[in-house]
Amino acid sequence: MSFLPLADVEMNNETQPFWDALHNNTLLLPRCTSCASVVWYPRAHCPVCFSTELEWEEMSGRGTIYSYSIVAKGNGRWKESGPYVVAYIELSEGPRILTNIVNVTPSEVHINMPVTAVFDTGDDGRVLLRFTSVSTS
Amino acid sequence: MSVRGKAFIAGAYEHPLRTIPNKTVQQVHAEVAAGALADAGLSFSDVDAYFCAGDAPGFGALSMAEYLGLQLTHIDNTETGGSSYLLHVQHAAEAIAAGHCHVALITLAGLPRSSGAGIGGAGRFGSAPEVPFENFFGLSIVAGYAMAARRHMYEFGTTSAQLAEIKVAAASHAQHNPNAFLQNTVTVEEVLQSKMVADPLHMLDCCVVTDGGGALVVVSPEVARKLSRHSVPVLGTGFAVKHVNNGRIDLTHTGAVVSGPRAFTEAGLSPGDIRYASIYDSFTITVLTTLEDLGFCEKGKGGEFVSGGGLQAPFGKLPFNTDGGGLCNNHPSNRGGITKVIEAVRQLRNEAHPAVQVPNCQFALAHGTGGNLATRMGSATLILGQEV
Numbered sequence: 001m002s003f004l005p006l007a008d009v010e011m012n013n014e015t016q017p018f019w020d021a022l023h024n025n026t027l028l029l030p031r032c033t034s035c036a037s038v039v040w041y042p043r044a045h046c047p048v049c050f051s052t053e054l055e056w057e058e059m060s061g062r063g064t065i066y067s068y069s070i071v072a073k074g075n076g077r078w079k080e081s082g083p084y085v086v087a088y089i090e091l092s093e094g095p096r097i098l099t100n101i102v103n104v105t106p107s108e109v110h111i112n113m114p115v116t117a118v119f120d121t122g123d124d125g126r127v128l129l130r131f132t133s134v135s136t137s
Numbered sequence: 138m139s140v141r142g143k144a145f146i147a148g149a150y151e152h153p154l155r156t157i158p159n160k161t162v163q164q165v166h167a168e169v170a171a172g173a174l175a176d177a178g179l180s181f182s183d184v185d186a187y188f189c190a191g192d193a194p195g196f197g198a199l200s201m202a203e204y205l206g207l208q209l210t211h212i213d214n215t216e217t218g219g220s221s222y223l224l225h226v227q228h229a230a231e232a233i234a235a236g237h238c239h240v241a242l243i244t245l246a247g248l249p250r251s252s253g254a255g256i257g258g259a260g261r262f263g264s265a266p267e268v269p270f271e272n273f274f275g276l277s278i279v280a281g282y283a284m285a286a287r288r289h290m291y292e293f294g295t296t297s298a299q300l301a302e303i304k305v306a307a308a309s310h311a312q313h314n315p316n317a318f319l320q321n322t323v324t325v326e327e328v329l330q331s332k333m334v335a336d337p338l339h340m341l342d343c344c345v346v347t348d349g350g351g352a353l354v355v356v357s358p359e360v361a362r363k364l365s366r367h368s369v370p371v372l373g374t375g376f377a378v379k380h381v382n383n384g385r386i387d388l389t390h391t392g393a394v395v396s397g398p399r400a401f402t403e404a405g406l407s408p409g410d411i412r413y414a415s416i417y418d419s420f421t422i423t424v425l426t427t428l429e430d431l432g433f434c435e436k437g438k439g440g441e442f443v444s445g446g447g448l449q450a451p452f453g454k455l456p457f458n459t460d461g462g463g464l465c466n467n468h469p470s471n472r473g474g475i476t477k478v479i480e481a482v483r484q485l486r487n488e489a490h491p492a493v494q495v496p497n498c499q500f501a502l503a504h505g506t507g508g509n510l511a512t513r514m515g516s517a518t519l520i521l522g523q524e525v
């Protein structure tokens with residue numbers, strides 16, 4: 001796990017499979033059976049063609065950094081985290097996902113850096129999808 | 138239906154204070170409402186339409202109508218963050234053109250400074266579907282805009298020094314505004330040496346946090362004709378929603394690429410006709426991207442456009458935010474929309490500070506960006522004229 005705060009995330013029937021899969025170190029996203037779009041964030045319909053026929057599919061967990069920022073000091077529970085990296089990663093399957101880049105020195109982060117999923121899980125079972133450099137994983 | 142020339146801004150008022158202890162939010166709404174109505178030469182009993190956004194308490198327009206004592210035929214609670222009030226002008230013009238009302242009051246007020254809310258304030262978005270996928274990564278408001286800036290730098294070679302030029306221009310204007318929260322001029326070097334908040338944005342790339350508010354009165358042509366005050370015609374309006382688009386977001390453009398052309402088409406004008414522009418300036422990158430998207434320069438050339446005093450009044454290529462903008466003057470309730478319209482009205486009435494008044498300011502543009510450059514935004518563009 002990283003040293004960044006985890007969170008109690010509110011799940012619902014639309015998002016439960018996504019969170020359950022993270023606990024099993026798997027990234028599942030809905031794919032539309034009608035237009036083949038990968039849907040981000042998970043929901044019960046496809047926002048591209050409006051079909052409700054979606055299937056959960058395992059993603060590669062691989063991608064590249066689309067953009068990022070090194071935050072000097074966070075707010076609230078993030079106040080003591082030290083400088084941390086917020087990023088949009090572009091998943092190989094298409095979606096650009098908001099996340100943190102962890103287990104990498106912030107100054108080494110750059111656009112297009114290849115990254116892979118980190119299933120960041122706390123002892124208490126809380127889990128978030130974060131990413132790290134392919135070379136450090 | 139075009140609203141061109143069918144509605145006029147007859148009253149505009151900005152609260153003079155930037156820290157307001159010991160007052161309620163609704164009280165500040167009432168103060169700015171009274172100010173704008175007095176400016177127009179109208180009274181509360183003349184108002185038949187009321188517009189407010191998420192900064193208003195309770196049921197918004199319902200709660201505020203009762204608090205203010207208004208008797209209304211039309212209300213609007215449209216909420217798009219800081220751009221709400223520009224969209225309210227559009228909606229007021231549409232309602233007036235449709236005959237639903239004649240005197241529309243728009244108010245904004247907030248006390249983030251006195252309440253310690255900071256930039257962005259406390260949201261009421263806890264149950265929004267995007268929250269579990271965005272809000273648990275330490276994504277501060279600044280970090281979102283910083284990612285947009287980083288991507289712009291990557292794609293177009295934009296530099297931090299170019300972003301700093303925007304703050305330098307705003308500060309050069311703010312020195313003439315006795316009510317501005319920050320009245321000191323700054324250099325590019327000083328911006329670059331200010332504390333890094335979220336790389337690549339520095340402290341001086343960020344707007345101020347202020348208490349305060351503002352109000353506008355939009356009226357029908359018939360009402361405008363009876364008033365002695367110089368009213369400003371609404372010539373063009375444009376609005377667009379830009380969102381994450383199923384995870385396929387492009388961070389280098391804003392909704393202004395859609396709202397701008399809509400407003401110019403309605404006004405029958407082009408960017409070259411605009412003598413003064415109020416550009417939403419939550420952060421320096423907001424201005425740079427918006428200028429490109431509105432067509433004042435080519436995409437990617439914003440850095441060049443703002444350099445060398447390009448935005449400085451009165452003789453730069455495009456004088457902007459002559460009150461000092463959100464970067465220096467005022468960003469009441471963490472929402473800079475209404476002050477953008479107010480300063481455009483001052484320019485068109487020839488009532489800006491003489492040091493920054495644009496000569497022969499025939500056409501002005503005001504643009505609002507509500508939400509976040511890194512996720513979803515409501516972009517609203519207004520084009521205003523001079524002649525009644």
Ligand SMILES: [Zn+2]
Nearest residue numbers: 032035046049
């Ligand atoms: Zn589909």
